[in-house]
Amino acid sequence: MSRFKDLQKNLFGGTTSNARQFGMIFTLVAIVLLFQFLTANNLGVGFGDGLTLRSDNLIALFQQNSYILILAIGMLMVIVAGHIDLSVGSVAAFTGILVAKSMADWSLPWPLAILFGLAIGAVIGAWQGFWVAYVGVPAFIVTLAGMLLWRGANQYVGNADTIPVPKGFQDIGAGFLPEVGPDTGYNNLTLLLGLAACLAVVWRELQARKTRKEMNAEPAPLWVSIFRMAVMVAVLIFVTLRFAGGRVGTSFPISGLILVALVLIYGFYTRNTAGGRHIYAVGGNSRAAELSGVKLKRVNFFVMMNMSILASLAGMIFVARSAASGPQDGLSWELDAIAAVFIGGAAVSGGIGTISGSIVGGLVMAVLNNGLQLLGVGSDRVQIIKGLVLLLAVALDVYNKSQGRFSIIGSLTRPFRRDEPSKPAPTSDTGNEPAKTTVAG
């Protein structure tokens, strides 16, 4: 019993970031296995032959969702700071059409076109950030306006036509890691990537143990650490072999690589830097943050601008994957990104949430989408199910929290949450409710 509790505490309730990450991956794996079982069952074949975990399905899953997950990264920071961004789909579409046009009409080389696209995102972001941070218009309004504005701009510029993009550009959305080195039957670069990921997992676990020791705090028991590492490495090896061993010519997608790089960079930024800490401070209590010397306006400007830059990147990846930019690109992306962030454990009122949580939240939605499609459920019913999952997941959590009871979703997503107090303290002394100050802007 005590061993089991030990395991539970260290795997799901632990305070080290490693423990949290492990818990998240566990949750996702459970959902993947569920669909693997259901798809196998549906076809009447063995568990191993289910559709969900087939190489081509995993690759497609990644390619189809990488741009939503990239949006979720930026959206997480916007939501943690206490705002929202409804314009991301339109920003993506507007960037997409301009970039496509720049290559088709002005024959800009594709690497420059990518930089051009990012610059468009930065300018749009600066525009929206200005209204939010310096004028104080709520982000909901600014980005609702942006949603109309950039969608209209996309159709105005593109004449509501589609514009094709050249091959080199298409690689960022549709490309794979190339074949190099000896013929191993697998894609060698993907194997290397997987190996690096395994080493990184082991290294991080050891680092975390070292940090705990330096703090004079008890690290997780050694056997738990080893167990955790073993499971993570096993999952990574399995996934690597799937990606590396698919149809010839396919491997780990380039867009996935971009996503992984962004997750690492932004994960580090939000967790380990002063700038990241400031975003949480602003969302948690903007007045307290201001009185602690945080430059409120700068933080708000930054998160809005950053979101638009990531939206423009997502837009380019989408255009690259579909080989052309069109007037309907990016429709309702904002909703998918926002759903990912909230399923990933972010708080509506700001101050709580993690990048990795949002990615898992996005993947949960993606797997759900994909799994239901594999089961032959029509897109109408898929939408209904996704909507209900989002609502129930958050509602159950809100309800349980308000009752001060054990929260099922909470216990599943707790590892994603950043240091959330499990229950508001009995308000002491004066009897005043802890005032949750509204977030400015």
Added chain:
Amino acid sequence: MTTNAPILLEMRDITKEFPGVKALSDVNLVVKAGEIHAICGENGAGKSTLMKVLSGVYPYGTYSGDIVYQGSAARFSDIRQSENAGIVIIHQELALIPDMSITENIFLGNEPRRRGAIDWKSAQRQALDLMARVGLSEDPDTLIKDIGVGKQQLVEIAKAFAKDVKLLILDEPTAALNEADSQHLLDLLRGFRERGVTSIMISHKLNEIEAISDSITILRDGKTVETLDVKADGVDEDRIVRGMVGRELSSRFPDHTPNIGEVFFEVRDWNVRHPISADRQVCKHESFNVRKGEIVGFAGLMGAGRTELAMSIFGRSYGVFESGQIFKDGKEIKLKSVADAIDNGLAYVSEDRKAIGLNLLDDIKTSTVAAKLSKISHHGVLNEVEEYDAAEAYRKELRTKAPTVDEGVSKLSGGNQQKVVLAKWMFTDPDLLILDEPTRGIDVGAKYEIYGIIQRLADQGKGVIVISSELPELIGLCDRIYTVFEGQITGELAREQADPETLMKQMTSTKKMQTR
């Protein structure tokens, strides 16, 4: 009005506890029908809590003791019930909707109906009648935001009459009013008394209390001190002050021998305007200084402008800066943002730690380092181990009661939260700490510890400013005390000269007294 008038309300042995603090203990209050009964006491003496118990904000069962109202036991479980019984409170912060008309506000939640729809004709007629009773001559369609505070106050009272009030409770009714409006309000209360309405009035303005009330109940530290009959006992302001502040000062403060150096921080001719109404001056020509190793107190009533002064100095985080200079170590410094203030060695511990002092989502270690992340980061990258060590060191030094520094601050008691806030500002290595109500809502034991921390900070050569509404605290802790009244510094007293009566006088009058 006379001693043999029937008793309208009796509150017996009322005890109300909050976690860790006894806000009221065995309080008794007897109000006779048709009188104006004043309740006096320092901030935090329990006046508002008592009124919240009476009006059902704290429902029956959450306190102990009995309330007898109109001869029978009253057990209100919410405000609606007490209002139905004719008890109406008018709070210091008016509960009016600025964008609604006078009529709409008077009948808000109490709308006269005809066949399900609001009968505006009848509402209008009744509103005019009620407005006449409170001496308010305005078009009833005027929006609340378009009339002055004094008239808004009258609308509140008219609203009370719309509910058929028998016991009218006014919490600091004249705090925001000018002289003429205050006078009008007091006359009005006298008129109500003649028509048999009973009033309870909470006020800091002792001259008004003396002028208008028939009886006075004085509360101190959540206990009833005494009830005075104004005429029979020949009560005057000095008598009330004595009742409010008279208490033992010994042993509530750690022994301390100050080691005071020279003046290192000085503010000259400081002028600040209100952030919204630009014609209101919140700080008027205020000048003061702080010496190294000195604990300087700022005494004043609620709304005197002490917090506003402190925050406007702390990187202009309040109001609109108009003019004034700040000198530190002989050099003028310009503090245009909080970051400037922190960089120049200032720290401000706010009076409301939950609303603006802490991020309640944080744990102890994140809170501790929040105001100076640069100290635990290298090129912007945070060092978790240094963060943990710093927080742990302060947890030990300040004896914050928490299992680890990973504990969320929302789970801590008020006293321990305050220690975390202190740690957060001590971590910034300030030269001058401004502590705004540092012991508000903290129990006696934790107060003693906080005093000890403040004294140790002074002994390290730092200057400490303590803003407090508790006079004994200022007298027991501070080496020097400034008094503030309506945005002006009205006096400066050395510790030896400071006694509650003198302070209270200077805190309630614009007359500038030179006692040094």
